Amino acid sequence: MKILVPVKRVIDPYVNIRVKSDQSGVETENVKMSMNPFCEIAVEEAIRLKEAGKAEEIIAVSIGNQSCQETIRTALAMGADRGIHVLTEEKIEPISIAKILSKICEQESPGLVISGKQAIDGDNNQTGQMLAALTDMPQGTFASKIEIESDKVKVTREIDGGLQTVSLNMPAIITTDLRLNEPRYASLPNIMKAKKKPIDQKSPEDYGIDVTPRVNVLKVIEPPKREAGIKVENISELVEKLKNEAGVI
Amino acid sequence: MTTLFFIEHANGQVSDQSLKAISATSQIDGDVHGLIVGSNIDSAVAEASKIEGLNKLMHVDDDSFNNILAENLTQLILNISGDYEYFLAAATTTGKNVMPRLAAKLDVSQISEIIAIEGPDTFIRTIYAGNAIATVQTSDPKKVLTVRPTAFKAAAIGSSECEISKIDAENMPSISEFIGEELTKSDRPELTSAKTIISGGRGMQNGENFELLDKVAEKLGAAVGASRAAVDAGFVPNDYQVGQTGKVVAPELYIAVGISGAIQHLAGMKDSKVIVAINKDEEAPIFDVADYGLVADLFQVLPELEQAL
Numbered sequence: 001m002k003i004l005v006p007v008k009r010v011i012d013p014y015v016n017i018r019v020k021s022d023q024s025g026v027e028t029e030n031v032k033m034s035m036n037p038f039c040e041i042a043v044e045e046a047i048r049l050k051e052a053g054k055a056e057e058i059i060a061v062s063i064g065n066q067s068c069q070e071t072i073r074t075a076l077a078m079g080a081d082r083g084i085h086v087l088t089e090e091k092i093e094p095i096s097i098a099k100i101l102s103k104i105c106e107q108e109s110p111g112l113v114i115s116g117k118q119a120i121d122g123d124n125n126q127t128g129q130m131l132a133a134l135t136d137m138p139q140g141t142f143a144s145k146i147e148i149e150s151d152k153v154k155v156t157r158e159i160d161g162g163l164q165t166v167s168l169n170m171p172a173i174i175t176t177d178l179r180l181n182e183p184r185y186a187s188l189p190n191i192m193k194a195k196k197k198p199i200d201q202k203s204p205e206d207y208g209i210d211v212t213p214r215v216n217v218l219k220v221i222e223p224p225k226r227e228a229g230i231k232v233e234n235i236s237e238l239v240e241k242l243k244n245e246a247g248v249i
Numbered sequence: 250m251t252t253l254f255f256i257e258h259a260n261g262q263v264s265d266q267s268l269k270a271i272s273a274t275s276q277i278d279g280d281v282h283g284l285i286v287g288s289n290i291d292s293a294v295a296e297a298s299k300i301e302g303l304n305k306l307m308h309v310d311d312d313s314f315n316n317i318l319a320e321n322l323t324q325l326i327l328n329i330s331g332d333y334e335y336f337l338a339a340a341t342t343t344g345k346n347v348m349p350r351l352a353a354k355l356d357v358s359q360i361s362e363i364i365a366i367e368g369p370d371t372f373i374r375t376i377y378a379g380n381a382i383a384t385v386q387t388s389d390p391k392k393v394l395t396v397r398p399t400a401f402k403a404a405a406i407g408s409s410e411c412e413i414s415k416i417d418a419e420n421m422p423s424i425s426e427f428i429g430e431e432l433t434k435s436d437r438p439e440l441t442s443a444k445t446i447i448s449g450g451r452g453m454q455n456g457e458n459f460e461l462l463d464k465v466a467e468k469l470g471a472a473v474g475a476s477r478a479a480v481d482a483g484f485v486p487n488d489y490q491v492g493q494t495g496k497v498v499a500p501e502l503y504i505a506v507g508i509s510g511a512i513q514h515l516a517g518m519k520d521s522k523v524i525v526a527i528n529k530d531e532e533a534p535i536f537d538v539a540d541y542g543l544v545a546d547l548f549q550v551l552p553e554l555e556q557a558l
Contacts, residue, residue, distance in 0.1 A: 016512070017377050026381055094349070095358045123376055123493065124361050126349035129319065133353035138320050138425035141346050144487065154428065158487045159342040160441070160496070161259075162432040166318065169424045178480065178494060179487050214358045218371065218384040226519055229540035231531075235553040238525065238543055246523045246540065248445070248502040249469060249558070 001111035002057045003046040005080065006101055007039040009064060009071040010121045023219040026121075035071050038116025040078075041176040044183040045146060046114050047079035054148050055111070057081045061104060063097055065089055069199060076194035077186035083199035088211060094122075096204070096211040098130035103207035105135050110171060112153065117142050117175040128175035138168035142177040250279040250369075252335040253326070254303075257343060258285060258293035263300065265442035268403040270339035270396035271300060275404075276366040277335055280304040284326065286314035286418075298410040305411055311418045316427040317343055323350045325418055330355065333391070340395035340497075341441075348395050357389035362497075364400035378493035379516025398441065399499035399520055433488055435473075440491065443472035445502045448491055448518075449484070450476040452507020452528065452547055456484040461551040462506060468558040474498070476508045492517035507547045510535030527551075 011017055011026070012034040018027045035043075049055045060075035062068040063086040072083035086100055105113065118125035132139035140146075140155030144163065147154040148170075157164045158177045186194070204211045232238045242249045252274050257264040263285075274281045285297050286309040298306045309325060326336065326347075336351060338344035340362040352359035364382075365373040371386045372394065440446060447462050447469065459473065466473050474496070475489040491498055493516040503521035508514060510526070510533055518524070519538055526539035529546050536542040543550065 011377075013513075017380050019381050026377060093358055095353060095356075098353055118494070120493075121377055123378065124349075124359075125345050126352070126359050126361060129346065129349035130353035130359075132319075133323065133350040136422070136424075138422075139346070139350065141319070142342060157342075159430075160488065161439070162430065162486070162488050164316070164430045165428040167426045167428050177487060178477070178490075214387060214389050215360065216386045216388070218386055220376070220381050220383045223375070223379060223382050223519075226524075226538045228537045229524075229542065231536075231542045231544065233543075234545075235543070235550050235557050238541055239554070239557045241541055242502070242523070242525070246502070248523050 001055045002059060002108055003049060003055045004059050004061060004105065004108060004110040004113045005039070005042050005046050005075065006061045006097070006113070006115045006127065007043065007071050007075050008036040008116070008119045009033050009062065009068050010036045010119055013037055013120055019220055019222045023221055025217065025220050033067065035074050036116050036119045038118060038176050040183040041178070041180050042114040042116050043075045043078050043080060044181045045176060048181065049148065050079070059084060059108060059110070061086070061101065063088060063092055063100055072199055073194050074186065076197045077191040078184060079190070082197055084202060085199050086202045086204060088204050090211045091213060092211050093213055093215060094124050094126035094130055095214070096209060097127050098134055099209045100204055100207050101131045102134040103209065112171065113173045115173070115175050117177055128173050132173040137171050137173050139173045139175070140166055140168050141175045143174050144177050144179045146174060146180070250334040251332060252277050252279060252281045252337060253333040254281055254283050255326070255338040255344070255347070256283045256285045256297050257339065257341060258287065258290060258297070261290070261292040263293060263297050264339070265403060266339040266341050266398040268300065269398035269401045270337065271302070272401045272404040273363070273366060273396045274337060275302050278369070282307060286311070286317065286322065286325070288312045288315055294413065295410070296406060298413050299407045301405045301407045303411050306413045307416050308413060309416055309418050313418060313421065316430065318425050318427060319346045319350050320425050321418070321421045322347050323354060324420055324422055326351055327354055328419060329416060336391065336393045338395055339398050344395045348393050352393035355391050355393065357391050357393055358387060359393045360385060360387060361395050362397040363394055364397050375516065378513045379519070380512055397497055399497050433486060437466060438470070438472045440472045440474050440496050440498055444500050445469045445471035446474050446491070446498055446500045447471050447504040447506065448474035448476065448508060449479055449506050450508030451478040451482060453479060453484055459485055461548070464555045465551060465558065468555060476511070476514045478511070505535050505539070506551065508535055509533045510538065
């Protein structure tokens with residue numbers, strides 16, 4: 001079985017982002033970039049399934065500008081076998097990404113697609129579900145546990161009130177939540193080895209997909225700042241303030 | 250133009266998140282139709298039919314919808330999608346699961362977790378864990394949106410019922426199956442609807458120490474939450490998580506205990522009316538957003554707080 005893992009390059013989660021003064025977006029020039037943390041969890045899960053003998057090949061896919069190759073290399077260094085880079089300079093939306101991925105699914109016929117539940121830049125939380133719709137595959141979103149049982153996959157999902165378990169016919173799409181696993185760090189020898197692993201370069205046109213954006217970002221601003229209040233000395237002062245000043249208890 | 254809103258319910262009542270999210274539809278011209286699914290849900294249907302602003306309610310009474318599968322609910326909405334221009338649901342785990350699937354089937358983009366409506370095709374939403382706010386305009390003919398409930402006031406339940414019609418669940422794909430559910434048992438209110446929340450972070454040191462928060466929560470009738478750091482460290486389950494990757498809450502009172510105040514946590518709670526921070530590190534960024542800060546050892550002051558209430 002093949003596992004397809006889409007990975008996204010985003011601003012590093014530990015970087016404080018800066019909104020551009022012309023309100024056109026968030027500054028990404030000269031900012032440290034990393035693989036989206038939820039995508040790292042997806043790569044890790046695919047590798048664990050391969051290590052457990054449930055999968056033979058892991059294909060990492062990234063869609064975006066030339067530097068996405070680095071993100072694919074990171075996945076290869078973690079343990080993915082080969083990469084597909086779909087080169088585009090467009091700001092590409094989840095629906096277009098899902099369409100390209102659905103074409104790749106047609107060509108590669110993966111048994112599972114494992115993706116992050118959301119990217120920490122756009123916070124859309126859409127691509128996996130959209131890919132499932134376009135390929136008519138079932139979806140196990142926000143996964144905290146994955147168990148393959150012959151031609152089905154059992155997915156435990158993080159839902160608002162707790163956990164839900166569903167069984168999906170394979171091929172299926174799974175999106176990862178935080179507690180699924182803790183991603184490994186790539187070792188130096190594996191980083192060296194990853195340089196030799198193949199990355200196939202494609203374009204959206206190769207897949208016949210029009211990636212013209214449908215959603216236009218009119219402006220991006222900073223959120224209103226909340227002012228710091230006062231420090232209290234002890235619990236009795238705190239309780240007094242909450243009762244008499246704020247009136248919330 | 251007409252809007253279709255997917256209404257969630259639990260324990261015979263319309264969910265608080267749905268009531269909040271549905272009020273976003275008051276800013277969209279035209280009628281609003283509701284869809285509610287399940288079996289033996291007469292009381293939820295009766296309540297939903299009285300939601301102010303709702304013109305018609307469609308009800309599916311079918312055992313297979315006691316537990317919602319994205320594949321089936323998407324197909325159900327597609328069956329009736331014909332004339333609707335807007336499709337809305339609360340940004341719950343169900344809404345987030347289903348609406349992108351629906352959007353892709355309709356070949357449109359989806360706009361996630363809107364916090365305001367600027368115009369018929371223009372919406373406001375947060376990006377980068379709430380560190381930036383984007384105004385976006387869609388050119389798609391049909392708009393599929395999820396609504397962040399905390400950004401809207403709950404719609405009122407009126408006294409008169411709107412038109413109710415039953416629809417059937419046809420052409421269900423049967424490619425997925427519900428196996429089971431393990432809901433966190435708690436006598437406490439749900440995080441997203443609680444008026445008071447007390448949350449713990451990495452400073453709690455372990456899961457057992459969350460009992461200290463439970464005791465205070467008991468006195469306040471509060472829900473207990475956690476930061477992502479506490480969830481990552483395995484102290485508590487993920488459904489406790491408040492933050493951009495967990496739940497977004499806006500209670501009357503939010504008490505953050507042993508939470509440093511990472512941006513991803515602040516994104517999930519900074520719209521709370523009153524914020525209290527208890528942390529022994531006086532430099533912790535949580536104090537920058539707190540109305541009342543107490544620099545202290547939580548293990549000393551939590552029992553004191555329980556006593557004082």
